[in-house]
Amino acid sequence: MEEYLPLIIQLVSGAVGGNLAGKLMKNFSLGTLWNSIAGILGGGLGGQVLGMLLGGDAEAAATSSSMDLSSILGSVAGGGVGGGIVMTIIGIIKKAMSK
DSSP, X not given: OGGGHHHHHHHHHHHHHHHHHHHHOGGGOXXXXXXXXXXXXXXXXXXXXXXXXXXXXXXXXXHOSOOOXXXXXXXXXXXXXXXXXXXXXXXXXHHHHTX
16 A cells, blocks of 8 residues: 555645646636546646656656655645646646637
């Protein structure tokens, strides 16, 4: 279970990031459920990308059993930012398609 903790943190942070982005940019919001789903997707992707950029090997970072403060903050940051970005991109595409 401990090896999945970084991924869980990234997914939850992604959902929060997606909803926060939806609150800040109301014209691109998809609604709470879809903001959360897009955020979860972006959280997983963002956390993996950040892990590759900072750690070199995302898989090794994700399965690492050491959960120090920096790795937790990295998972939160990567997940939250990734979730916000993916939700915004999907919101922009949805708005463009509805015109």
